[in-house]
Amino acid sequence: MRLTDTIKRAGRSLRNAKARTLLTSLAIGVGAFTITLSLAAGQGGRAYTDEIVTANTSVNELLVTKKQPEANSGPKKYEDTGVSAMAGSMSNPGAADIAYLTQDDIKAMEKLNNVTSVSPNYSPSVRYITREGQDRYVVESVSTFSPSVTLKYAAGSVDGNLANDEIILTEEYAKVLGFSNPSDAIGKTVEIRADKLSAPVSAPENKLFPFKVKAVSSKSGFAFRAQGSLLVSNDAARELYEYINKDTRAYGNFLLASVQVNDEKNATSVKDELSTKGFEAQTAEDVLGAINTFINVLQGILIGFGALAVLTSIFGIINTQYISVLERTQQIGLMKALGMRRRDVGRLFKFEAAWIGFLGGAIGSGMAVIAGLIANPLINSALKLEDVTLLQFNPIAVASVIIGLMIIAIAAGILPARKAAKLDPIEALRTE
């Protein structure tokens, strides 16, 4: 018997038992629905983190810290490292036991092969920002602008690097500093006050640093690293840092430095080399990998639920197909009497199972796609994500789900198919 004829006959038999076929397929459909949605969420999630990471890091950039002392190693003997508790205020006031990068470390890193530049993360703690005729506002953080980090601009834009007298404000600061809309701020001057920490309390020293507003950034679904920070050039950040910290004991110690390598390909080798020299380095890929591992675990759990649904549906298929064989004993007997081969009888029932798997897979995946198309805009507005598709349906993934379920269904149909193939036509056609 030809394959196409067998497949057609299998389809016809199923149509003759529509309700049963549909119910059996629906059980698989539940699994297909869950699995398809999980795959879509995983794909969307990974694409989302990928965008976040590329928006916040560059593939040529390594984030380097000093290798931290082992945790839980018990109380440590005090050693005068020359780093005062003040250093902690730079980024992590709670943890006293943090190892910092020193100027020597920075120099050592600069000497490594394939490293083009090393810039310590200055993040100077300035007092406030203001502008003529406006109130003063506390500055949470001043960071270094990096051209490799994608920003969303409410007004203005930066082409290449920021000049040393330029600043990027956030929308919120632009507003409180009295600009009626972000584009009003472009080209205007704002002032940042910095206090010299080493100056004696009796004779405080401070200075106003003027900056021209180059651009105003707006909140974005991706950029979190620079979010809320006022951004200045690396040199300007160093100038502020030096003015504030010079002659303190924390001076010249940094929690974090970013190391630029000449080529993405060399990022890992530089990372390894840094590691042997007592540093810890993270590439953009590491960051992405860590987040993706998390997403993959979540996705795995969801797929597990889907697999459970599929597992239960396997018993449904076996049961349905056994009933079908019993009901159609005479039909099978007739086909065998007319010379249909065992193999073809078995195939007929396996194809029926495959049809059930296909139907279930198509219904479940189809529903998942529809549900996803409806849910995507809702998720976006609920989580305030813009231009992000969190459920991404990949045609290959959907097709694989359907094909996979067909294969599972065929496997479930093997035992009933064997029973059908083994049927003795004389017994099957006995009427008395």
Added chain:
Amino acid sequence: MIEVKNVTKTYGKKQNAFIALDNVSFTIPDGASVAILGKSGSGKSTLMHAMSGLDRPEKGEVVIDGEDILKLKTKQVDKFRASKIGFIFQSFFVQANETVSDNVSLPLEIADIPRGERKKKIQAALEGVDLSEKIGSKAKNLSGGQKQRLAVARAIVNSPQIIFADEPTGNLDSVTGDKVEKMLFGYNKKNGVTLIIVTHDPELAAKCDIQINIKDGKVESIRDTKPATKQHTRKVVS
């Protein structure tokens, strides 16, 4: 030509053993109409199953066209049935949910007849049993007589060499039964197909060229009512 030689079929084992066919031998020439006549339980169906390769008796030979079909492998027996045999059963065994056309198509599909050739064959077979206008109807919407005619169409569609009919009119009233009988004999005469009818009805058996009487699994008597065939039979046997 069909030669049945010393066929013995036993059901069950040891003290429960029941001899359904006991050393049965006879010869049927090509194109004959043959009645296997006997009371219920005499072993007629068992004999038919053995002759058509559905069953394998433990002893004897069934030689068709010089080949002992009892010695063939399952696959070859299947092929033999698909290409050379047509079956008609007392309870029709038409597929109620399928169309008339799909019912008739089944033997062609099993015999791997290319799709292009099927339509013509199906139409010809349905014309032969006067069911052409029902080609698209579901089999369940047919009357009993129409169902058996459909079964006849299914039996003849692949131009078999031998047609086995097990009590073909047993479930039909005499008028519709007569119609089916006429079709079978007509086809037998016109196409030279060997027709083997299993029946307990002496009236139907009388219409056949050869009557083989079976009693308790043994051949009681063979009557050849057609001298021409008789001569032919003798010639081959001797």
